[in-house]
Amino acid sequence: MDRTEIREIHAEPARYAGKALTVCGWLRTLRGSKRVAFAELNDGSAFRSLQLVLAEERLPDFAALCGLGAGTALRVRGSLVLTPQAGQPYELHADEMIVEGECGPDYPLQKKRHSLEFLRSIGHLRPRTNTIGAALRVRSAAAWAIHSYFQERGFVCAHTPIITCADAEGAGEMFRVHSSSENFFGKPAYLTVSGQLQGEAMAMAYGKIYTFGPTFRAERSHTQRHAAEFWMVEPEIAFADLADDMDLAEDMLKHVLAAVMDRCPEELAFFDKFIEPGLLKRLRRVRDSEFARVSYTGAIRLLEPYRDEFEYPAIWGADLQTEHERCLSEKIFGVPVFVTDYPKEIKAFYMRQNDDGKTVAAMDLLVPGVGELIGGSQREERLPLLEARIRELGGDPAQYSWYLDLRRFGGCRHCGFGLGFERLLMYLTGISNIRDVIPFPRTAGSALF
Ligand code: 4AD
Ligand code: MG
Secondary structure, eight states: OOOOOHHHHHHOHHHHBTOEEEEEEEEEEEEEOSSEEEEEEEOSSSSSOEEEEEETTTOTTHHHHTTOOTTOEEEEEEEEEEOTTSSSSEEEEEEEEEEEEOOOTTOSOOSSOOOHHHHHTTTTTGGGSHHHHHHHHHHHHHHHHHHHHHHHTTOEEOOOOSEESSOTTSSOOOOBOOOSSTTTTSSOOEEOSOSHHHHHHHHHHHSEEEEEEEEEOOOOOOSTTOOSEEEEEEEEEESOOHHHHHHHHHHHHHHHHHHHHHHOHHHHHHHHHHTOTTHHHHHHHHHHSOOEEEEHHHHHHHHGGGGGGOSSOOOTTSOOOHHHHHIIIIIIISSOEEEEOOBGGGSOTTBOBOTTSSBBSEEEEEETTTEEEEEEEEBOOOHHHHHHHHHHTTOOGGGGHHHHHHHHTTOOOEEEEEEEHHHHHHHHHOOOOGGGSSSSOEETTEEOO
16 A cells, blocks of 8 residues: 655655545544534654545545544545645645544543543553653654664664673662572572673673663652663773763763754654643753763752751762752752762762772762763772672672673773663653653552553
8 A cells, every 4th residue: 555654744745735645544633514524643653643624525424434533543545735824734635534443432532631640541542642652752762862872983782681690789679580490590580670780791892882771670669750660771881980981971961862852843842832841941951051060079068058948968978869969950050960979888889989988989960850860980990899899798709700700801990871761751851750751661569561
């Protein structure tokens, strides 16, 4: 079948003017009068629907067509007419409409606006709505932008394992993997919390790698920013330090922002109008601004004047709370801010110790609205220090022997970071609940479908 996608018509309406076309899609709305009816057809190739004009004189089954419900799957033959004077600049005058799939009156997505809560309960249908449809299209565009950023710069895409025997973060928030045959792997196995450790092994061969895949955390945080299954982007670079790490994170983020703004203008305009007024202005500003950098110790000092506003105090040695992160990025700096050199007690075992003996070469990128978007560090490349740190935290260096080999056999300065992909999407769309940027979300207490 010679079928035209609505996306192609939107891109070059003049090219199709006066021509006979076939389009396929789902009916969004239909409002009719006696002799003529107007319908919106959406085929998923573009955010915007195509206006159809149904005229009694052209369609023998006009009356029946006027009774079609929202959601009906249709194949429409017609000709495209330019209407520069009208509200929409072109419309398809239908000559034939074939129903491929009916959609009954119990279809849950009727014209009225539905709450995001309700839409979560119909996760199999909600990609057809404007909000979730746009969010997941932005998701696709951002995934493409991330791959292209790294691929164009010579990074090797490393597929690190999803089933793993290493607790990469040492935080004990892992899902255990069981099989029907007992002890399948001969030892306990888990779903990965991060591909970093294997990513480091790959970086010691290729110099620059990135992972982009699903990660899993059994943390019982019932917040709008935590999911049990989420995707992470983790670059790892050899012969580089923490400043290089931050440069990479900032450059990548701006690239992805610009690429998504370029590729999804209609989706972002929709979010700007209905989800977060001012979104486009904010994205433009971030794309064009320089990110701030402050040490953890400096951040604690800057938070001091705001202490009366906080539920928890911001004291040296404690992890920054969301309220502190937001205060830093929203009130104090007004742009994304890297906080560096955290106390070693609140960070993972693999981070490089600073000369002060108290802090490690870590960085978190905090952004307005979302809080922590990226977590990264320079890695401890000095074998004795790394072994000692594992022991200090109650671990057994023997369990990390392969990881320690990377320090024995040509180890070098290296660093990397993890970007929470869904957090990035929340930041790009203004959507405030992580469950609305994931097609089929899994969070504590909830795994539908
Ligand atoms: O800060 P995290 O825990 O860092 C790591 O896992 C490192 N191994 C990364 C590395 O250096 N290669 O996680 C990285 C990011 C966070 O900044 C956050 O954006 C996101 O992953 N993240 C989550 N996103 C959604 N739901 C959760 N439960 C998340 N936990 C972390
Ligand atoms: Mg973190």
